[in-house]
Amino acid sequence: MNDVSKAVIAVDGAKVSFGAVKALDGVTLRVMPGECVGLVGHNGAGKSTIVSVINGGLTPHAGTVAGDGEQLERYGINAARARGVRCVFQELSLCPNLSIVENTRIMHRDLGGFGWRTRAAKIIATSLDTVFPGHGIDTSQTVGDLSIAERQMVEIAMAFSNAGTAPRLVILDEPTSSLDASLARQMLDHVRRFIAAGGSVIFISHILHEILETSDRIVVMKDGRVVAERQAQDFDHHGLVEAMGSVAKEDAGQHSSGGPSTAPVVLSHKTAGLPFTARAGEIIGLAGLAGHGQTELLLALHATHSGNWLPERDPRVTFVAGDRRLNGVFELWSILRNFSIASLGDLSRRGLILADEEEAKGADWKRRIEIRTPDMDNRILSLSGGNQQKVLFARALSTRAPIVLMDDPMRGVDVGTKQEVYTIIRDEAARGRTFIWYSTEMDEVRLCDRVYVFREGRIMAELAGDAVNEKNIIAASFEGVAA
Amino acid sequence: MSPVLRLFGKPWIWSWLAAFVVWFLTVTVSLGGGTLGLSQAALTFAAFSIIVGIGQMFVITLGPGNIDLSVPATMTLAGTVALKLMNVENGMILPGVLVAIVIGLVVGLCNYSLIKALRIPPIIATLSVSFIVQSAAIWTNRGLRIKPPSLLADFTTSNTFGIPNVAIVALLISIFAWFLLEKTIYGRWISAIGQSMPAARMAGIPVDGTRLVTYLFCAVLASVAGYLLACFSGGAALNMGSEYLLMSIAVVVIGGTAVAGGDSNVPGIWGASLFMFLVVSMLNTYGLGAGIRLIMTGLIIISVIMLAGGRRAGMR
Amino acid sequence: AAMPVSAVAETSAKKIALSNNYAGNSWRQAMLTSWEKVTGEAVKAGIVAAADPFTTAENQATEQAAQIQNMILQGYDAIVLNAASPTALNGAVKEACDAGITVVSFDGIVTEPCAWRIAVDFKEMGRSQVEYLSKKIPDGGNLLEIRGLAGVFVDDEISAGIHEGVKQFPQFKVAGSVHGDWAQDVAQKAVAGILPSLPDLVGVVTQGGDGYGAAQAIAATDRKMPIIVMGNREDELKWWKEQKDAKSYETMSVSIAPGVSTLAFWVAQQILDGKEVKKDLVVPFLRIDQDNLETNLANTQAGGVANVEYTQDDAIKVIEAAK
Amino acid sequence: MTFRLSSDTMRLAIPALSLTLLLAAVFWLQPRAMSYVGLNLLFNLAVPIALATIAQMLVMAVNDLDLSMGTFVSFVACVTATFLRDAPVIGILILAGAIASYAAIGVVIHLRSLPSIVVTLGMSFVWGGLAVLLLPAPGGQSPDWVRWLMTVKPPLAPMAIVASVIIAVVAHLVVMRSSLGVLIRGVGGNQRSVERAGWSIVAARAAAYGLAGFFAVLAGVALVGLTTSADANIALRYTLLSIAGVILGGGEFIGGRVSPIGAVIGALTLTLAGSFLSFLRISPDWQIGAQGAILIIVLALRLMLNRLEKREKRR
């Protein structure tokens, strides 16, 4: 099986470190033609780093890269692309100011010459039609005008598109994080077709069932090493989680099915569809297909209940961002400052920051949600994506605001961490905090006491108690289509 | 890291080094004769750049695109109106200061109202306001130079323990600014806004309020500097602020403040302001013509930023 | 102003515009004030139909060129021009001439042959400063030169005159030279910066508007006050008077009078009236000496500039003299 | 499917409408302007500004800002009025060298990841100094062919209009339609992803700066053609004018969102605003202030139209 001479790409003993962090500590990974390799691991395990090595963006400090049996010296981005290596990155990476066609031009360097627009349009349209049939995306649109799910679709289609050099190895780093179930399904189906036609795929996801059903072989990484590597059928959900080293609390996630809450209403909001209300101590889910107005509702709630001109003594709402690059982290700052920014009011006297209290509170929360860092004074960017997300959680939860707005906050958070956060949320809710939670993952929506289902910017249905299940949500999400 | 090495990691060290080198080169020519004189002159004239530079730094900290081009016009208006109001009477000094501050507040308010109401980039909004403010300055007294009250004139032109009084004022303002930036919630807020406005908003920061205060602060510092400068140079002139436009920006960036926002630094302003004065003195001392002098100034600015820019954005 | 008799019929329907490139100092403000005062009366008396002043937002030749082009469109019969550049406006001036418009330039004159020029001999203004110093200090010594704005014509001319003077009186030496941009505060700053490195000074030669700044910078040191040639600003004259009363300080002061704009106005009116006027006219600069200091100071508005306003008769005299 | 204008079209519609309104106001105040000669007088000084605006726009497309534009154009003007006339070969070499140094500045800014504002601020002193060295006093004379080019009277439309249209079209082709333009804007939009696609960002930035230098050189040459001579301070204002022109034309400071046609329209609008004011005959005290007021009004107009567009979109 692990025959180097046949592997599309074979990385041997790759070591990469960033300062003191050993992102890769001797990783060996081979990808055969006609194979889908699933890559899993906790946040910061080194998955994205090995991806960077394979696509030529990063030269390992030790170890070798070989392709089709030959040692690749001076392996770089262009060499990788010439070998047909394509990549969908964890964060969105299109140019928002360019049209889809122009982005295609950027992605395919050898597409130049007279009439490139026509050719580019054809290439990307063909690919979109193949991967996401019935996508309804116009290729002359500017990427910035697309929804986040549409952008991700374009990126995926871009990776599978062929402008001269056919893609042989496509790397998908958490590609489904912004896609709803049906789009994710289409993509996974395409992956299988691509594999069947002899292509190779490296598939990274924290959504384990996707990995289990799509991959041929699964590689588990932990702390920069490969800790397990087996055929997919030899793993089950539980085994995978165990291999990743996370504490598996299987199915700890069932919503507290009491009767309808009688707690006081803390929030109500008029929307285009059904009215929105929230009671103290409730966990309210916002569900539906991605990009159908859930985030907008959260932003509206935040805007109407927080001041933009005067500082507030007692904030009403607090917000956990999903798109942490755009509206989450402060990149120049330390972890501690990122954590404390929302609760400075409590950590200060007459506008003066009390440094000791800030530090104590930071240390406390670092312990509570296990932020993986030696020092809270390190820069926030030294944390992995998932750990940055934890800091954002801690930032929101450490405020005194009775209402927590969450905009798909678990994007790219590993299973173990998720379970920890779920527990915290339930505890806080039990103490009377209200959570309003937009999620693209069904498991999370099922944790909620009550769920509003969105379609085209309107609230189409309200589900409560036992009615909160996958079938009802999907039914409500597609109501508009059936009508 | 050894302390010396760590010192070199500070963003402001380069402007200080540059200032020192230039000072040294100038002093060597006069064989040490004018050392004290030169140092005092440098402190005096740097003080004005420091005061306006600090205001500009707060605005620049608010993030990309934030810049206040109305500084020169504000200085001029505050100087002319205050001196006209005081009309050479010592008893009117306090009302004079107050009217200068009020002018600063009004200009700052206009600036931010435009930025907010019209959603235009601050660079354009403040430029528009500066035209109007400049007109107002012309209209108020048509360029007549009224002398400052004698007490003020004496205060601004004399020294205390060998240190120019205006430099002491600048030092007090700098300490206040440093304190704001490092120790208060407000300082955290402007830094957060400078790094990412949406993130700041979502973290519950009153973004508009903070930005408004910052533009007010900048305009008030500009008007205070204009007031002091008018008193120092024996009367307000309609063009007295003009060189402080580029100057205020230059001292901020040479001083090591991140142009992309979010990271400011008070000591650097001092180094940069001293440097900007001393470099002109040095080139004048060496008898170089205006052309060569301009070229050298430019090249030195670029070298300083190249030296300082090699490091990655500062750690916290 | 003397009431003219002959001109009324011919020019009463004519419109004259003032194109000014800068309003940011007291000299220009005095110039505009004189213009408004004198032309206001002329319009009221029906000598001309209009005499509108225009100022550009920035001191730039390009903006002034645009302003002149607009004046062409507005249908003025004459343009009185204080130019930002002696040559860069030639294109626009030519267009005005081609449209049949009379262009009279003063102070900042233009070289375009179709325009009239009311010039001040700036070179002589610079040279006479050194000459004066040579009378006061026959032994000579070190001079500090304060220049204007780099790259501007007037600055170059005066400086050339000063250096000519130094050649003529070789006992003097220009020990240092700074740009004061014709502004007190800039001059003060520049002088303070160079002073520590300079030897003893016997005199400071200037271009106007910068003498007081130099005096302040020197007063801040323990140097002996050299003879600073002044530039007719009220604060300069006042300082001079104080020094004169206190320690019989002696100096002189030269500058071009801002009221020269009114002379240009009358010359334009005369040309429109059909008078034959030579293209190049010369106007003397306004010099103040030790003995007429008090009179001039008394006639100068607080914070303003020593000034002379011209009448139609003055203009006729100047025109005749040039013939 | 609702009808939706693309954001690029909207970016253009707004400045175009402001220009039309302003032009209507000018014609109403001064009907004489409504002629071949009148239009030329109104707009010919906008030609160099439009070129400088395009140059600034190219730099802004890669998320930088050029504070040396004004002094650079002045420097080019000085070269044009001296060397390009007296010794054309040397003149052309100097101008080519200037363009090369622009590209080099782009490289330095990128390699050392320096803030463009500071580097170009420094360069503005350098260009200014060189200009003063070349022409300590105003002077020189424009080469005859330049003068001819700027004063030629084409049939149908005056030179100013023809030139503006040509500039807009050429810039549009280069920036919006060509691969190079896409690359440059891509760097402004998401530098990292362009890099990951295997492009050299240094080369892209150098190209953007080099092109900017080229357009700025054209601006300087055109300016001298209009003014017939040069001085070291002749175009200092172009720095702010060009930035304002890009913004008025719908461009943005970051994110690579620019519009060349909009930029040319922005430059024309700014020029026209000045004329409009002088036709209004405001008191000299307030003439400067009125320029500020008109900027504000034009931008308010832009905001109003933006709002309209948003409402349109929501429907």
Ligand SMILES: Nc1ncnc2c1ncn2[C@@H]1O[C@H](COP(=O)(O)OP(=O)(O)OP(=O)(O)O)[C@@H](O)[C@H]1O
């Ligand atoms: N540019 C970088 N500079 C410094 N450290 C880095 C950098 N990129 C990655 N790291 C570190 O390398 C390690 C491996 O990171 P990597 O991105 O490969 O993790 P990952 O498995 O992709 O995590 P996730 O599931 O959160 O995406 C982490 O500890 C991370 O902090």
Ligand SMILES: Nc1ncnc2c1ncn2[C@@H]1O[C@H](COP(=O)(O)OP(=O)(O)OP(=O)(O)O)[C@@H](O)[C@H]1O
């Ligand atoms: N810029 C950086 N500087 C220093 N360390 C970094 C940097 N980026 C990442 N790391 C380190 O690399 C590790 C992995 O980072 P990365 O973002 O790839 O995590 P990840 O595996 O993708 O995690 P997640 O699933 O949480 O996104 C982290 O533990 C972090 O410490």
Ligand SMILES: [Mg+2]
């Ligand atoms: Mg990753």
Ligand SMILES: [Mg+2]
């Ligand atoms: Mg990650």
